[in-house]
Amino acid sequence: MASTNGLDPEVLAQLTSLRESIDNVDAALIHMLAERFKFTQAVGRLKAANEMPPSDPEREKRQVERLRALAAEANLDPEFAEKWFNFVVEQVIQHHVAIAQDELDA
């Protein structure tokens, strides 16, 4: 296996350029995730104030179907899109439960 040290300079330049693009996309993703959490935290506060359950399986099912379709159009593996969404939603529900608990404790 070659390390980056022993690489052809042209290959190294290609790798560096691709990594710069990945870093740019990652910065955009982190900022979009931050914005998503602002909205889901607002949903969490609204649900807690109105005594609604933190999760909504019917809504999540529709979201998964929509995101799988969007992923397929964008040539992203729909299985990955679904696993990724479930990972994010799991975090959000944990936050919602914590907010509801804070309301009960307040």
Add this chain to the structure above:
Amino acid sequence: MASTNGLDPEVLAQLTSLRESIDNVDAALIHMLAERFKFTQAVGRLKAANEMPPSDPEREKRQVERLRALAAEANLDPEFAEKWFNFVVEQVIQHHVAIAQDELDA
């Protein structure tokens, strides 16, 4: 617990508006993830063609530090950002291993 059916119309309107924003952000996230995978697949092909290992722990360490700092600036939980990144990288490494295997099989 109230269902959405029995909600105050104003609360329901707020919930619907927040959910529309979440759906917009999710569409953006799916498209950015699709773009990220295009770049990481190009990295995978470059690495396989040049017999480089599919993962690069030093690079990943720098990425985690950078993304935690970006998350903190954007008021996103850095722990979540790191878990999220590890989840995405795990998928990418699986793809790189598969691409390297295809090169060996070809």
